[in-house]
Amino acid sequence: MSRLSSTIDGWRSFDSFAAEGLISALDPRAIILSALCTVIAMTGAGKGEVMVLLPLTAFPLTLMVLADIPALWLVKRILPVLPFALMIGLLNPWLEQGTVTLPGGAEISTGWFTLSSITLRALISAATALLLIASVGLLNISRGLAGLKVPALFITQLQMLFRYFFVIGEEFQRMERAWRLRSGSRRGRMPLKLAAQLLQNLFLRSLARAGRIHNAMLARGFNGEVPAGAPLHWRLRDTLWLAGWAGFALLCRSNLPLLLGTLLTGQPQ
Amino acid sequence: MSHHYLHFNSVSFTYPDGTKALSEVSFEMHHGERIGLIGANGAGKSTLLQLLGGFLVAQSGSIDLGGLKITPSTIAEVRRTLGFVFQDADDQLFMPTVFEDVAFGPANLGVEEPELTPLVLETLKRTGIAHLADRPPYHLSGGQKRAAAIATVLASTPSMLVLDEPANALDPMARRRIIEQLKGFTHSQLIASHDLDLVLDLCHRVVILHEGKVAAVAPPMTVFKDKELLARCGLLPPLRMQQLPPEGPQLKVVEGHHHEAPHHHHTAEK
Numbered sequence: 003m004s005r006l007s008s009t010i011d012g013w014r015s016f017d018s019f020a021a022e023g024l025i026s027a028l029d030p031r032a033i034i035l036s037a038l039c040t041v042i043a044m045t046g047a048g049k050g051e052v053m054v055l056l057p058l059t060a061f062p063l064t065l066m067v068l069a070d071i072p073a074l075w076l077v078k079r080i081l082p083v084l085p086f087a088l089m090i091g092l093l094n095p096w097l098e099q100g101t102v103t104l105p106g107g108a109e110i111s112t113g114w115f116t117l118s119s120i121t122l123r124a125l126i127s128a129a130t131a132l133l134l135i136a137s138v139g140l141l142n143i144s145r146g147l148a149g150l151k152v153p154a155l156f157i158t159q160l161q162m163l164f165r166y167f168f169v170i171g172e173e174f175q176r177m178e179r180a181w182r183l184r185s186g187s188r189r190g191r192m193p194l195k196l197a198a199q200l201l202q203n204l205f206l207r208s209l210a211r212a213g214r215i216h217n218a219m220l221a222r223g224f225n226g227e228v229p230a231g232a233p234l235h236w237r238l239r240d241t242l243w244l245a246g247w248a249g250f251a252l253l254c255r256s257n258l259p260l261l262l263g264t265l266l267t268g269q270p271q
Numbered sequence: 272m273s274h275h276y277l278h279f280n281s282v283s284f285t286y287p288d289g290t291k292a293l294s295e296v297s298f299e300m301h302h303g304e305r306i307g308l309i310g311a312n313g314a315g316k317s318t319l320l321q322l323l324g325g326f327l328v329a330q331s332g333s334i335d336l337g338g339l340k341i342t343p344s345t346i347a348e349v350r351r352t353l354g355f356v357f358q359d360a361d362d363q364l365f366m367p368t369v370f371e372d373v374a375f376g377p378a379n380l381g382v383e384e385p386e387l388t389p390l391v392l393e394t395l396k397r398t399g400i401a402h403l404a405d406r407p408p409y410h411l412s413g414g415q416k417r418a419a420a421i422a423t424v425l426a427s428t429p430s431m432l433v434l435d436e437p438a439n440a441l442d443p444m445a446r447r448r449i450i451e452q453l454k455g456f457t458h459s460q461l462i463a464s465h466d467l468d469l470v471l472d473l474c475h476r477v478v479i480l481h482e483g484k485v486a487a488v489a490p491p492m493t494v495f496k497d498k499e500l501l502a503r504c505g506l507l508p509p510l511r512m513q514q515l516p517p518e519g520p521q522l523k524v525v526e527g528h529h530h531e532a533p534h535h536h537h538t539a540e541k
Contacts, residue, residue: 139367140367141366141367141371165365172361211362214357214359214362215362215363215365217324217326217357217362218355218357218362218363218365219365219375220324220325220326220350221324221350221353221355221357222350222355222375222376222379222423222424222427223347223350223351223376223379223380223427224375224379225347225379228375229374229375229378229379232384232387232388233384
């Protein structure tokens with residue numbers, strides 16, 4: 003099995019952690035809103051404010067621990083984001099004019115902070131999104147979004163997109179297996195020309211399969227909205243969870259490391 | 272009015288590319304009856320099922336489901352009445368867990384908690400897969416997927432089951448279980464299949480389609496004994512009705528081992 007094919011297999015168990023851990027005891031709305039607080043705090047930070055961003059990693063890490071998600075699982079899935087983030091900020095250390103003096107007296111370009119900030123933002127965003135789906139489950143996220151009065155059209159689109167990703171993945175696996183079985187002595191990567199031809203076929207096949215799945219949904223009364231399931235119940239623990247993370251995001255927005263430094267030294271930083 | 276009654280009345284359908292798939296197809300299915308829909312590839316079985324599900328609309332003739340004509344305006348009610356089990360169970364199972372997949376149909380029909388969960392659990396129990404409730408469908412075996420696909424349909428309490436190749440790609444034990452399960456249901460059932468042994472086991476009557484037309488409607492034994500009809504429609508009798516060679520395989524004993532002679536295949540050791 004190729005690496006891409008086994009990656010697709012790995013993604014299929016994406017929300018299998020949803021039924022486990024303490025996270026499943028919380029109302030999905032509380033988790034979605036707390037993730038939103040984290041994202042808002044993150045986007046509000048200045049372009050080179052690495053120290054403001056660092057504490058925000060606490061949110062995805064908490065989700066990971068409470069949902070019993072292995073760290074390696076997360077690392078394997080967010081690492082692909084890293085090259086994109088690096089590509090965006092790679093030239094900043096050379097392009098930015100400003101310098102910062104480090105405690106030892108050495109001067110470095112402010113671009114290094116921008117690069118770190120971009121990378122950190124990408125990692126926090128990817129980790130939060132992945133862990134949100136992995137720990138809460140797409141169905142519960144949909145219920146939560148419906149409970150937050152997000153338009154049904156948007157929720158259905160989200161679910162269909164998620165499902166279509168796997169339909170494409172499954173069709174790719176079948177085609178790739180067929181190619182491997184008949185590729186004779188040719189090993190390793192598929193020739194680019196053939197890959198392009200298969201890509202065209204892949205979309206036609208996945209579209210046909212998506213049509214069959216849609217028919218199966220229609221046959222079972224699907225009318226454009228995936229049923230929300232059992233009603234949600236907001237409890238005291240959900241209020242505490244949300245209040246805690248909203249407060250923490252607010253603190254981070256006010257530069258938590260700076261506040262801690264002031265508190266510890268008694269001197270304005 | 273019973274929703275268990277089905278009447279195809281001179282139904283014709285031609286695809287946009289000009290392929291005539293069905294021509295003047297007529298037959299009836301009565302309350303509690305199991306009908307086998309058979310025919311060679313391209314005979315029109317899939318088109319007929321698609322018309323029944325409202326995925327295609329007949330250009331002429333009518334389909335009557337317990338007094339309800341199948342038209343675009345009645346399709347929602349038709350789908351409440353029919354339970355469709357598709358050929359590929361992977362196309363039918365799309366929710367994260369078996370439980371949620373089985374709950375999908377009744378929830379769409381307006382069943383809410385606290386009725387929904389007991390209904391789903393009861394259906395899972397009835398189809399023998401209660402222990403799989405929390406499993407993701409793609410982790411199931413072929414037989415389990417098929418049972419789950421049937422459960423997703425039964426949970427919506429349909430009056431009639433429409434099954435496309437219900438024993439497709441199942442091992443002999445799983446196939447036998449599905450046959451016994453279908454025998455146990457009181458629903459009227461329309462079963463499209465190339466598995467003629469299954470049709471012989473299950474069905475009260477058989478509709479043979481040939482080149483988009485109904486070639487015969489009769490009890491399975493009558494149809495399967497008519498070799499001329501079967502040959503004309505590109506079919507063979509069920510395996511158990513095919514004549515076996517008069518002799519079993521020839522066995523030679525070579526240095527204490529049994530070797531089966533290559534030109535005999537069908538019978539037990541002599």
